Amino acid sequence: METSTHQETGLGGNDEHGRPVKLKRTLNCEGGDHDDAAANNASNDDASTLPPEVWATVMNYLDYQSVLSCAATSKTILHDAMPLVTTLHIDKSSQLNALASRFRDVREINIFSLLRQENANIKVDCNTVMKTTLFLSRFSKLEKVFLGGRDSSGETIGYGEPGHIWDDVQDKKLVMNLMDQLSKAFQCNFLPKSLLVLGLRCPRCYHGAQGNSTCPSCQLACKNWPLEHVINFNNEGSSQWTKREFACCRPNCLDVCLTRDQIESIIEARPGGHELLRSESRLLDLLGQGKLHEIHSDEGTPFYVVQFFTEDFDYMERYIKVADLDMNELAREDVAKALMRSFAKDDLDRIPPKSRCYLGRRSFECLKKTLNLPIYEEDWLDHLFTKKQNFSQIIKATRSDGNLTMQVDWSCNITMQIDCLFLLTQLLNDVPTIQQAIDMGILPLLVDFLNPQNKLVIMVNAAKAVYKICIYGTVAHAQALMETGVIPKLVHHLSLADEVVAQNIALALASLASKSTFCRDAALRAEIMPPLLRLLKSSNQLSTMQTVSEVIATLCQGDPKPDFALVEPCLEPLSHLLLSDDEMVLKNSCSALGIFCCSSEYAIGVGIYPRLVQLLGHSSEEVQDDALKTIRCLVGRDKTLIQPLISNEVLSSLMSFMSSCLAQTQIFSFQQVG
Numbered sequence: 001m002e003t004s005t006h007q008e009t010g011l012g013g014n015d016e017h018g019r020p021v022k023l024k025r026t027l028n029c030e031g032g033d034h035d036d037a038a039a040n041n042a043s044n045d046d047a048s049t050l051p052p053e054v055w056a057t058v059m060n061y062l063d064y065q066s067v068l069s070c071a072a073t074s075k076t077i078l079h080d081a082m083p084l085v086t087t088l089h090i091d092k093s094s095q096l097n098a099l100a101s102r103f104r105d106v107r108e109i110n111i112f113s114l115l116r117q118e119n120a121n122i123k124v125d126c127n128t129v130m131k132t133t134l135f136l137s138r139f140s141k142l143e144k145v146f147l148g149g150r151d152s153s154g155e156t157i158g159y160g161e162p163g164h165i166w167d168d169v170q171d172k173k174l175v176m177n178l179m180d181q182l183s184k185a186f187q188c189n190f191l192p193k194s195l196l197v198l199g200l201r202c203p204r205c206y207h208g209a210q211g212n213s214t215c216p217s218c219q220l221a222c223k224n225w226p227l228e229h230v231i232n233f234n235n236e237g238s239s240q241w242t243k244r245e246f247a248c249c250r251p252n253c254l255d256v257c258l259t260r261d262q263i264e265s266i267i268e269a270r271p272g273g274h275e276l277l278r279s280e281s282r283l284l285d286l287l288g289q290g291k292l293h294e295i296h297s298d299e300g301t302p303f304y305v306v307q308f309f310t311e312d313f314d315y316m317e318r319y320i321k322v323a324d325l326d327m328n329e330l331a332r333e334d335v336a337k338a339l340m341r342s343f344a345k346d347d348l349d350r351i352p353p354k355s356r357c358y359l360g361r362r363s364f365e366c367l368k369k370t371l372n373l374p375i376y377e378e379d380w381l382d383h384l385f386t387k388k389q390n391f392s393q394i395i396k397a398t399r400s401d402g403n404l405t406m407q408v409d410w411s412c413n414i415t416m417q418i419d420c421l422f423l424l425t426q427l428l429n430d431v432p433t434i435q436q437a438i439d440m441g442i443l444p445l446l447v448d449f450l451n452p453q454n455k456l457v458i459m460v461n462a463a464k465a466v467y468k469i470c471i472y473g474t475v476a477h478a479q480a481l482m483e484t485g486v487i488p489k490l491v492h493h494l495s496l497a498d499e500v501v502a503q504n505i506a507l508a509l510a511s512l513a514s515k516s517t518f519c520r521d522a523a524l525r526a527e528i529m530p531p532l533l534r535l536l537k538s539s540n541q542l543s544t545m546q547t548v549s550e551v552i553a554t555l556c557q558g559d560p561k562p563d564f565a566l567v568e569p570c571l572e573p574l575s576h577l578l579l580s581d582d583e584m585v586l587k588n589s590c591s592a593l594g595i596f597c598c599s600s601e602y603a604i605g606v607g608i609y610p611r612l613v614q615l616l617g618h619s620s621e622e623v624q625d626d627a628l629k630t631i632r633c634l635v636g637r638d639k640t641l642i643q644p645l646i647s648n649e650v651l652s653s654l655m656s657f658m659s660s661c662l663a664q665t666q667i668f669s670f671q672q673v674g
Contacts (some may be wrong), residue, residue, distance in 0.1 A: 030231045052076060056084035056620040064088055064095045071102075078102075093127035100138030109136065109144045114178075114199075115149025115157060122151065124159070124171040133181040147178070148199040160255065171205035176310040179254070183217070187224040194226050196253060205257035222266040229253045231264050231276060260315070273292065284334060286316050287373075288341030290363065293416060295393040303393035304352055306342040307360040307415055313370060320371065332667045335373055344606060356390060360419040376491035388433055394420050395440045414455065421449070421461045428468040429536035434477055437469075443484050450505065452496045459493075463504035466490075470511035478515035479638075486514065487519075488526045495531035502535050503547045510551040518556040524555060524566040533573055542582055549577050549588035556592045564596075571596060578611050583620045590615065590626030594633050 083104035449462030615627035
């Protein structure tokens with residue numbers, strides 16, 4: 001039953017004495033066939049002081065009943081603003097009787113009356129099913145419609161969304177009936193040719209399509225819905241604001257129970273379908289359909305992350321092969337524009353500022369290296385590394401507690417955490433940022449990420465984050481890390497981790513030890529030497545030799561000197577490292593040996609003397625300097641070592657070294673005079 005209420009408003013204008021007149025109006029609380037009540041009750045005196053365009057913009061965000069209430073207050077709003085409204089929000093099936101003549105420019109309609117909450121269940125509204133198609137046909141400029149409802153918490157939902165029960169047989173019949181109505185309306189040109197319909201899903205694909213399907217409703221939809229939308233049909237839940245396996249937050253038209261091959265077979269038979277399936281524009285459309293995640297800061301500011309997954313790359317790779325597309329002919333600008341469309345919630349949504357958009361690192365690399373697309377880091381990654389405005393959202397996503405548009409099952413979406421951890425690592429390059437990360441509780445999480453049970457990429461980035469906190473942070477930041485018990489855990493994981501991870505862990509330990517002698521001694525007391533030397537012994541990689549030599553050199557430095565009983569095990573490996581040809585390894589080895597040579601506790605074997613003398617003629621001045629310092633420490637500690645050095649022709653090497661230094665000094669002097 002339609003009900004009405006009498007309301008008084010102060011928007012009725014003024015009388016001849018300038019006093020406000022209260023306007024009584026009868027408002028139809030259900031909308032429906034009585035829309036003209038707004039016209040009958042609109043004030044004869046125009047109360048509107050704003051331009052019609054402004055009122056129309058405001059009404060775009062109001063529910064349908066509130067729009068009618070606005071129209072009842074002023075003829076200007078009724079006759080001038082309502083025709084400019086572009087979006088309607090329908091909450092009740094009775095409002096589907098609205099007269100389209102009042103709304104000339106409507107392009108988007110959200111029908112929230114299709115689904116209604118009944119206790120713990122979501123039900124399909126029969127009246128909405130019966131009225132929807134005829135209602136939509138009245139709007140000639142309509143571009144998009146969402147068909148769904150709201151759950152008990154007010155969240156927008158579409159039919160078949162995970163987290164709700166959809167087993168009612170009658171509801172399934174109603175949904176398929178609505179799909180058939182829309183298909184036949186498209187077939188008869190009863191609806192706009194390019195209308196995008198969101199929120200629906202064939203009930204048969206609720207548990208996923210199993211092989212080929214003979215569903216007549218899905219086949220009819222594929223044959224009659226707009227071709228540019230049919231090509232985006234899916235059978236995995238892409239049409240709703242869904243919490244599917246990859247936490248996709250994008251509606252992508254209708255979900256059908258047909259396989260991808262069946263969908264493409266029907267498209268192929270339609271006029272223009274063959275060309276569409278093999279066009280460059282189709283590939284660009286696919287690039288605009290990445291999985292979108294929206295992460296909010298405490299202030300509500302969004303940060304957008306787009307990812308592509310294995311099935312996306314497989315399909316695009318297959319499409320490129322079938323269509324015989326040449327990636328070298330794709331314009332960089334076209335690819336960039338296509339990817340930016342992934343950051344909009346649908347084809348009609350506004351694209352957010354690029355400064356708040358992040359294309360996942362793995363997705364970027366696969367698009368570039370696997371598909372050979374013309375995309376570049378300066379377009380998609382570099383701008384984020386210099387901007388800190390998204391930092392709090394990145395921290396939240398790394399901690400897995402971000403306020404996403406849809407709550408993500410992080411156990412299924414570990415790639416989001418990986419991408420945000422990578423970003424976090426890149427941004428930890430100054431004291432304020434590091435302090436903000438610590439204040440938000442990132443340190444314990446980084447330590448947990450170092451556990452060998454995590455994915456390799458997570459461990460590597462966590463170790464890099466610890467390294468950067470120590471390198472760019474203060475002693476207080478290093479102390480905060482120490483308080484998490486990070487050193488014993490790093491040392492423990494050093495002996496268990498993959499070689500690449502172990503290298504990063506070793507560098508993290510070196511950076512921590514370099515902060516203070518207290519940190520250095522803590523690392524030595526945690527027995528870092530045995531796993532470090534095992535890593536060196538088990539590898540023939542140059543990068544490992546460089547890393548281990550750097551850690552050893554760091555552990556031997558500082559004032560006061562370290563407990564040599566704890567660093568003594570590295571003496572023999574240093575002698576072997578001295579035989580390397582790598583400049584970095586030689587520099588670190590000479591530096592560490594020089595510290596040993598300054599101590600009277602340990603004897604340095606004469607076997608290294610020839611190599612030390614030889615390094616005086618090395619092409620690197622730093623290696624020469626470190627070798628000379630080591631020789632000086634040897635001679636200063638024990639005069640009896642002079643003769644063995646002379647026997648190894650140290651004097652001739654020293655003369656050559658001095659001549660080289662003198663020549664360089666003279667050249668420098670001439671340059672200064674010039």
